Every structure is written in structure tokens, then in C-alpha cells.
Amino acid sequence: MTAVLLGLFLFLPMAEVLWHLTSPAENWEHLRDTVLGRYLKGSAILVIGTAGLSLLLGVSTAWLVACCEFPGRRFFEWALILPLAIPTYIAAFAYFDLIDRLTPLLIWVRTNISPEAMTWLSDTMVYPVTTVVLAAVLYPYVYLVARAAFSRQGSRYAEAAQTLGHEPQSVFWRVALPLARPAIIGGLALVIMETLNDYGAVKHFGVPTFTTGIFRTWVSMGDLPGALRLAACLMVLILFLLLLEKWLRFGAKFHKTSPSDRPFQRYPLGQAKAGLAILCCLVPLVIGFALPLSRLAYWASLTAGKVLDTTFLKLTLNSIGVATATGLATVMIALFLAFTARYFGSQAAGVTNRLAILGYAVPGAVIAMGVLLVAGQVTQATGWILTGSLAVLVLCYVIRFLAVAWQPIDAGMERNCAQLNQASQTLGATPARSLFHINVPLLRNALVAGGLFVFVDTMKELPLTLILRPAEFETLSTKTYDLVFQSQIPESSVPALCIILVSLLPVIWLNRQMRAPEL
Amino acid sequence: MNLLTLRSVTKRYTATDPPAVDGVSFECAQGEIVALIGGSGSGKTTLLRVIAGLEIPDTGEVVLNGTTLNSPTRFVPPEKRDCGLVFQDYALFPNKTVSQNIAFGKGAADDPARIGELMEMADISGLEQRYPHEISGGQQQRVALVRALATRPSLLLLDEPLSHLDPELRDSVRTELLKLFRETDTTALFVSHDIEDAMAMADRMVVLRKGAAEQVGTPDEIYDRPANPHVARLFGKTNFIPLGLLPDAPHSIAAETGEGQVVPARPHQWQLVENSNDGSTAFTGKVVSTTNRGAHQEVLLQTENLTLTIHIPGNTTVKPGETLTVSCDLKV
Incomplete structure (x- = not known):
């Protein structure tokens, strides 16, 4: 019962935002007629472009690494995940001058074609630029799941197809790829959610999207109801995407390929093809990791002396403190929710669990608005002023990242604890005893991993933090953002690098985990 | 050829x-x-x-x-x-229906009549639209078989x-x-x-x-005529009798010990005989243990220098410690 209520409570902010789809907003008609279409178009182009490019990069590199043999394959196997450590907004800042570099082209177009063509080009080229930058750091979501799916398939199906007369190319298109489809779509969904969540990169490159629209309407125009309506529209779009994902993954359970006893016999590549393969792996790695990291490192070496002071220490501690609190709280809540739903086999708790973890799909800015709404109602009812407190910030992170901790814990419980819980029940143990003596020790890895992931995600999080941070409260991510928008890009590289370094930890862990055969 | x-x-x-x-x-x-x-x-x-x-x-x-x-x-x-291969675990594509699996092979789809015929013969007609996880293990195997045969x-x-x-x-x-x-x-x-x-x-x-x-x-x-004791043992427990004790044996093989020739004699090739003086192929020994195998009893018999495993009819009663005489008939 408590679990059901807690689940519903965590879902409440998202429900509130949805509720505002129909609530009155005086400027709504104006917004709808002027900007809604632009935001929708901007978000759609960006999502389609980023998803498509991530798919291409992720699947091709995963296939090369999992199923072909070429020099450097083992290096690329782990290196290709590294871009995941770079948050989208930091990648965008690292490439801050990309658009400026294209100015000569614009001038050439203006003088040689027409001023209109130049305007069109400068409006249009932000899309490919942003798409490339986003895809370069988001493709690992696809790469990771596709690589795992390809290597889990093992040799069995490929061999069956070969003995039935199919060449390696045809094996890829007709067997390996269709079998990996559900997994790949799952990874693609994460790319899309991250794209929709992004605020820093699109703001920086000036792409009109829902997130920038919400901030603009609310902060610049002071139109809270309008911003809420926009957020509600975005929620609807996301719910639609979630349904689409479910539908596209249909049959996922039929695709449970039991682990093959024989690993895939990698296709050896000839010299020319091996060269192409290396190039294919090198491009995303350089664009998504090596280049931004080295630029940041270079700037950091120039500005570190100026930036590193007690204020910087303080905001680092702020970041670590908030992230630690969020990690612990999220893991505890996730453990409680998953355990009650599984232990008591409660359908209602199962449903509210799913509702509560929806936050992973909802952009931070939208959750922040929902939490503000709820906090406002609490203030109205009780007089307590919650807004602007750290507790609200942490709560908001918990809602956003609950799924990150919940999924490994729930999966671990299903795998390891279901029968044991029944056993301990028949031995007369109380639920609490089962939880602490059986589930917690057995799930230690999942708990640590979940906490670590939430910790890092919190460190990286930007839009939600921008909205909900208490006055004068700075974290590494908001500092990076602030410095960039004060045009102190070289200075911003120091906090940005700190975030990347911390983010590398779970990336390394994740890589080891995905390679483990049982996953 | x-x-x-x-x-x-x-x-x-x-x-x-x-x-x-x-x-x-x-x-x-x-x-x-x-x-x-x-x-x-x-x-x-x-x-x-x-x-x-x-x-x-x-x-x-x-x-x-x-x-x-x-x-x-x-x-x-x-x-x-x-050549076609039917895998031990069948390796049916889990995301394809039975008919898609069968039609997957190169050239298999060119002759739908033959596929129908094969499915008929394998008794899997009517399962065309099912997925592998929806049919039984035996049916899966026959699908795998038809899939392999469909490429001729x-x-x-x-x-x-x-x-x-x-x-x-x-x-x-x-x-x-x-x-x-x-x-x-x-x-x-x-x-x-x-x-x-x-x-x-x-x-x-x-x-x-x-x-x-x-x-x-x-x-x-x-x-x-097993080539060696290992091949002989593929068919179950086998007694290896030195050739000297069964000189009339039609087939003998090199002993595993590397010394001399031995004759493989299977447990069912032994009969109980009343007395030991009716020929050189009789062996006398003490019963070490008996195991009831339903149709027959398996008796472990310790002779002077051999341990024999023999089968005797299930209705005969023998007890450990009893003395038995048996003879070997390699023609059965």
C-alpha cells in the first residue's frame, strides 16, 4: 500500500504536467499559432536526424566489433563506449565554434547566390551540425545494446543461415539484424529521450525545440501557463514515442535467444576492408570523444589556474553532495518499490512502479515544472515553502533517474531472489528480514551499480538543475553552462572535464558488465 | 560411386x-x-x-x-x-514463422509444392504460421529437418x-x-x-x-567383430576372456593390457549349466552380487581369475555366495 502511494506520488508531477494540456492559458492561442509548429518541427528534425545517425554509427560499429576480425578490434570494443561520458551540452560547448567556422561559406553564398539563400542556409545548417554533435555522443546507447545482442546470438543462427546457402552479407541483413531489432530499438529510444531532454546543446546552436521553447516562454516571456502547455504537449509526444517503442519491439520475448555455446567465429577482413573498418570505428570515436576531450583539456590547461579556487572546490562539493544524496535516496526508493511489488506479488504496485519510472523518458525541464506545480500546491495547502530547497531538487532527480536504479534492481530480484523469497517466507521470516538478509546481500552489485549510475547522471544533469537549484547554489554542470553563456568557454572546460572524468567510471563498469556472458 | x-x-x-x-x-x-x-x-x-x-x-x-x-x-x-545441416538445438530463427524458416534456405522458396510435400511427410502441415516457441520440441526438430531438406x-x-x-x-x-x-x-x-x-x-x-x-x-x-575392447564396450558391459580359454571363438582382439588376444563375450551370451565337465567353455565361480533388471538378472561372478558379468533369466533365484557354473555361446 505504501509502495503504491509512493509510486503514485513520484508519478504525480508528470501527471500534473499532463493535466495542463487542457487548462486555460491566455497566450496559448498565440503560442500555438506562432511557435508550436516551429518547436515541433525543430524537435522532430533533430530527433529523426540524431536517431538515424546514431543507428548507423551504433549498429555498424557494433557489427564490426562483434562479428569481424581486424587490427584494433579489441581496442575499439571498449573505446567506442567512451563518448557516453560526455554530456550533450558539453559536447556542444567543445564544438562551440563549429557554426562560426562555417561563416565564410555563408558569406560566399550571400555574395554568389543571394541573401535569402544565406538566411535559409544559416537557419538550416544548425540541424546537421547539432545532429552530428548529438549523435556523436549518443550513439553508444545503440552500440552497446547492438553489440551485446550480436554477441549473445553467438554463432548458431549465423551458421544455420550459412548452411542454408546465405553469404555473410545476407546473414547480417536477414538474420543478425532482425534478431537484434528489439534490443536496438530499446537503445534507440534512449537516444531519442536524451535528444528531447537536451537543453544546452540546442540552446547553444540555436535550434528551436520544445526544451528551448519551454525555457523561453517561461523565463524570457514570463508565461508560466504557456510553458506548461508546451511541456504537456511534449509529454504527449513522449508517451506516443513510448507506445511506439513498445509496438516496434513487439515479439521481443520471442527473440530471447538463449546464449549460444559457441562464440561467433568472426569474419576475418582483408586488408582493404580492415582499413575501412578501422576508419568506420575511428570517426565516431574521434568526433565523439577524442576531439572534444582534447580541446577541453587544452583549454583547461590554459585556464585551470584561474578557475581552480575555493569557489570551485565549493561547487564541486555541492555537486558531489547532491549526487550522493540522490544516489542513496534513489537506490533506497527503488529497492523498496521493487521489493514490495515482487515480494507481495501486488499488481497495483507493479503498475505504479512502471508509472513511477516513467521519469527516465521525460525531459528534466518538464519534470521540474511538474515538481514546481506540486510544491506550489503544497504551499497553498500547508503554508510550507518548498520551492528552492535542496530537498525538492533531490526529489526531482529521484523522479528523473528512478528507472536507472530500479531496472537493475528489479531484474536482479527476478533472476536471483524470487524463489529465495518464497523459501524464506515458508521459513517464517518477516518481509523485512527477507529484504535485508537475502535481497540486499544478493543484489549488492545491482545496488552499487544503480547508485553509481544515478550519481553520475545527477552530476551531468543540466536543465532540471537550472530550474530548481536554490539561489546561489552552483554545481559543476550549472557552472559549465553559466561560463559558456558568459562566453568564457575556455574557463568552462575545467568543470566540464571534471564531469567527464567522473562519468567515465560507470562507462567502464558498464562495458565490463555488458561483456559478461550472463547479461 | x-x-x-x-x-x-x-x-x-x-x-x-x-x-x-x-x-x-x-x-x-x-x-x-x-x-x-x-x-x-x-x-x-x-x-x-x-x-x-x-x-x-x-x-x-x-x-x-x-x-x-x-x-x-x-x-x-x-x-x-x-549439404544441409540439422543442428543439435535446431537453430530455428525465433523471429520467423515455421514457413519463413523453411523458405529461408537458398532456392527453397522456388518450389512451394515440394515444401508442402516435405511438410506433409514430416507431419508438420498446418503449423506454417506458428513461431518456433509455439510448437513442441519434436515439431521444432521436424521443421529444422524440412528446412534443411528444402534446399535439396x-x-x-x-x-x-x-x-x-x-x-x-x-x-x-x-x-x-x-x-x-x-x-x-x-x-x-x-x-x-x-x-x-x-x-x-x-x-x-x-x-x-x-x-x-x-x-x-x-x-x-x-x-x-569389434576392432578393439573400446568398440566392444560401446554396446554395454562386455567380458574379455583370454583367447586360451575360448579357443574356438570366431573373433578375437588385442587385449587392452597389450598382452595376448581376448574374446569379447557379452553378458547375454552366457547360460547356466548343470555340471562343469561337459566342455572346456564352462566357468565356475562364486556369485558376488545380483541386480534385478526386470527381464533378467545381472550377476557378477568371480571365477578363479576372471570377474564375469552375466545375465540369467529373471525367474532364477541365485544368492551372493552361491557357486554357479556357466558356459559361453558366442553365436547368440
Whole structure:
């Protein structure tokens, strides 16, 4: 019962935002007629472009690494995940001058074609630029799941197809790829959610999207109801995407390929093809990791002396403190929710669990608005002023990242604890005893991993933090953002690098985990 | 003419371990059903995978239908080989329906009438739109079989085709498989660890041990004239009697100890006799233990210098410690 209520409570902010789809907003008609279409178009182009490019990069590199043999394959196997450590907004800042570099082209177009063509080009080229930058750091979501799916398939199906007369190319298109489809779509969904969540990169490159629209309407125009309506529209779009994902993954359970006893016999590549393969792996790695990291490192070496002071220490501690609190709280809540739903086999708790973890799909800015709404109602009812407190910030992170901790814990419980819980029940143990003596020790890895992931995600999080941070409260991510928008890009590289370094930890862990055969 | 010829095929997985397949040669005639038999680690599956092209042998030749598939200078990839393989776990594509699975093979979809016929013969008509996880294990196997046959291979390879089936099903599946092979005029080479399956289905058998072929022959030849004690033991417990004690024996083999010749005598080839003076083939000893096996009793008999395992009728009562006299009749 408590679990059901807690689940519903965590879902409440998202429900509130949805509720505002129909609530009155005086400027709504104006917004709808002027900007809604632009935001929708901007978000759609960006999502389609980023998803498509991530798919291409992720699947091709995963296939090369999992199923072909070429020099450097083992290096690329782990290196290709590294871009995941770079948050989208930091990648965008690292490439801050990309658009400026294209100015000569614009001038050439203006003088040689027409001023209109130049305007069109400068409006249009932000899309490919942003798409490339986003895809370069988001493709690992696809790469990771596709690589795992390809290597889990093992040799069995490929061999069956070969003995039935199919060449390696045809094996890829007709067997390996269709079998990996559900997994790949799952990874693609994460790319899309991250794209929709992004605020820093699109703001920086000036792409009109829902997130920038919400901030603009609310902060610049002071139109809270309008911003809420926009957020509600975005929620609807996301719910639609979630349904689409479910539908596209249909049959996922039929695709449970039991682990093959024989690993895939990698296709050896000839010299020319091996060269192409290396190039294919090198491009995303350089664009998504090596280049931004080295630029940041270079700037950091120039500005570190100026930036590193007690204020910087303080905001680092702020970041670590908030992230630690969020990690612990999220893991505890996730453990409680998953355990009650599984232990008591409660359908209602199962449903509210799913509702509560929806936050992973909802952009931070939208959750922040929902939490503000709820906090406002609490203030109205009780007089307590919650807004602007750290507790609200942490709560908001918990809602956003609950799924990150919940999924490994729930999966671990299903795998390891279901029968044991029944056993301990028949031995007369109380639920609490089962939880602490059986589930917690057995799930230690999942708990640590979940906490670590939430910790890092919190460190990286930007839009939600921008909205909900208490006055004068700075974290590494908001500092990076602030410095960039004060045009102190070289200075911003120091906090940005700190975030990347911390983010590398779970990336390394994740890589080891995905390679483990049982996953 | 031989459909399939293997000439001293050797395959090593690592340089240090003994080879998985060690200089194996045998032939397989058109229309024949051949069993590759051996225990785990005997190299039988590796050999099958070499023929399918899924493993590349270090040395040796594989010739199918007059085409050299493997030789020191030549390797034909699996997809270009004129043979089909039924995997031990069937390897049906879980995301494709039964009919999509069957139509997947190169050229299989060109002849829908034949597919219908094959499915009819394999008794899986009506399952076309089902997914592999929706049908039983036996049906899955027949789908895998039809999928392999639908490409009209000259040679069908099967990896442990009966190992997933429970004992009651085995008999009927053996009969069905044989019928299907005969009706489609299929030359089949199958791997098995079960001597009964091999005896029941194969025209000829290749007995493998530690990667080497120990004996090639018809089931009768191998049963009656095993090449060595190991082959003899494939058929169950076997007594090895020094040739001196059974001088009239039609077949004898080198003893495992390396000293002299021994005669393999199976437990059922013994009878109780009333007295010991009616010939040189009688053995007298004390009963060590008896085990009731239903139709017969298995008796462990300790003679002066041999320990014999013999079967006596289930209705005879013997007790440990009793003295029995038995004689051996190698003709039964």
C-alpha cells in the first residue's frame, strides 16, 4: 500500500504536467499559432536526424566489433563506449565554434547566390551540425545494446543461415539484424529521450525545440501557463514515442535467444576492408570523444589556474553532495518499490512502479515544472515553502533517474531472489528480514551499480538543475553552462572535464558488465 | 560411386591440445545412412562441422559429389556447399514463422509444392504460421529437418538428431526419420553418442575415439567383430576372456593390457549349466552380487581369475555366495 502511494506520488508531477494540456492559458492561442509548429518541427528534425545517425554509427560499429576480425578490434570494443561520458551540452560547448567556422561559406553564398539563400542556409545548417554533435555522443546507447545482442546470438543462427546457402552479407541483413531489432530499438529510444531532454546543446546552436521553447516562454516571456502547455504537449509526444517503442519491439520475448555455446567465429577482413573498418570505428570515436576531450583539456590547461579556487572546490562539493544524496535516496526508493511489488506479488504496485519510472523518458525541464506545480500546491495547502530547497531538487532527480536504479534492481530480484523469497517466507521470516538478509546481500552489485549510475547522471544533469537549484547554489554542470553563456568557454572546460572524468567510471563498469556472458 | 569422401582429415583447435579430429578417412555412398558414433570429446561434432564447412581442417581432403570442398589449396564456404545441416538445438530463427524458416534456405522458396510435400511427410502441415516457441520440441526438430531438406542438398548432416527426445518418442522418430530419408532418397550422415540409435538407423557406422576413426563398418560387423575392447564396450558391459580359454571363438582382439588376444563375450551370451565337465567353455565361480533388471538378472561372478558379468533369466533365484557354473555361446 505504501509502495503504491509512493509510486503514485513520484508519478504525480508528470501527471500534473499532463493535466495542463487542457487548462486555460491566455497566450496559448498565440503560442500555438506562432511557435508550436516551429518547436515541433525543430524537435522532430533533430530527433529523426540524431536517431538515424546514431543507428548507423551504433549498429555498424557494433557489427564490426562483434562479428569481424581486424587490427584494433579489441581496442575499439571498449573505446567506442567512451563518448557516453560526455554530456550533450558539453559536447556542444567543445564544438562551440563549429557554426562560426562555417561563416565564410555563408558569406560566399550571400555574395554568389543571394541573401535569402544565406538566411535559409544559416537557419538550416544548425540541424546537421547539432545532429552530428548529438549523435556523436549518443550513439553508444545503440552500440552497446547492438553489440551485446550480436554477441549473445553467438554463432548458431549465423551458421544455420550459412548452411542454408546465405553469404555473410545476407546473414547480417536477414538474420543478425532482425534478431537484434528489439534490443536496438530499446537503445534507440534512449537516444531519442536524451535528444528531447537536451537543453544546452540546442540552446547553444540555436535550434528551436520544445526544451528551448519551454525555457523561453517561461523565463524570457514570463508565461508560466504557456510553458506548461508546451511541456504537456511534449509529454504527449513522449508517451506516443513510448507506445511506439513498445509496438516496434513487439515479439521481443520471442527473440530471447538463449546464449549460444559457441562464440561467433568472426569474419576475418582483408586488408582493404580492415582499413575501412578501422576508419568506420575511428570517426565516431574521434568526433565523439577524442576531439572534444582534447580541446577541453587544452583549454583547461590554459585556464585551470584561474578557475581552480575555493569557489570551485565549493561547487564541486555541492555537486558531489547532491549526487550522493540522490544516489542513496534513489537506490533506497527503488529497492523498496521493487521489493514490495515482487515480494507481495501486488499488481497495483507493479503498475505504479512502471508509472513511477516513467521519469527516465521525460525531459528534466518538464519534470521540474511538474515538481514546481506540486510544491506550489503544497504551499497553498500547508503554508510550507518548498520551492528552492535542496530537498525538492533531490526529489526531482529521484523522479528523473528512478528507472536507472530500479531496472537493475528489479531484474536482479527476478533472476536471483524470487524463489529465495518464497523459501524464506515458508521459513517464517518477516518481509523485512527477507529484504535485508537475502535481497540486499544478493543484489549488492545491482545496488552499487544503480547508485553509481544515478550519481553520475545527477552530476551531468543540466536543465532540471537550472530550474530548481536554490539561489546561489552552483554545481559543476550549472557552472559549465553559466561560463559558456558568459562566453568564457575556455574557463568552462575545467568543470566540464571534471564531469567527464567522473562519468567515465560507470562507462567502464558498464562495458565490463555488458561483456559478461550472463547479461 | 562415393558421394562423400574424407581423406585423413585433421583438425586442431589449439597447438598444444591433442587434435579434435585426427586423420579420419571414410566414404559415404549415394543413398546411404551413416552414423558417426563416439562419446563426448571424440570429435564427432567437429567432423560434422568440417564437412559442413563451419570448421576449417588443418589437413586432409573433403570431396562431395566430385567437388573438392577442402584440400590444402581450397576451401569452399558453407553457403556454397551442397549439404544441409540439422543442428543439435535446431537453430530455428525465433523471429520467423515455421514457413519463413523453411523458405529461408537458398532456392527453397522456388518450389512451394515440394515444401508442402516435405511438410506433409514430416507431419508438420498446418503449423506454417506458428513461431518456433509455439510448437513442441519434436515439431521444432521436424521443421529444422524440412528446412534443411528444402534446399535439396546432396548430403544431409544431422547433429545428435535424437538426443533431445524422451525414450518413448525416440523409437517412433527413428522410424519416421528413416522413412523420410528413404522417401526423399536422402544420403544422411548423423552424429550420435547412442549406440542404439546408430544400430537402428545406420547402414554403416564410423566409430570415433579421441578424434580418430577406430572402426568403420556395418552395424552387424561392428557388433560381431569389434576392432578393439573400446568398440566392444560401446554396446554395454562386455567380458574379455583370454583367447586360451575360448579357443574356438570366431573373433578375437588385442587385449587392452597389450598382452595376448581376448574374446569379447557379452553378458547375454552366457547360460547356466548343470555340471562343469561337459566342455572346456564352462566357468565356475562364486556369485558376488545380483541386480534385478526386470527381464533378467545381472550377476557378477568371480571365477578363479576372471570377474564375469552375466545375465540369467529373471525367474532364477541365485544368492551372493552361491557357486554357479556357466558356459559361453558366442553365436547368440
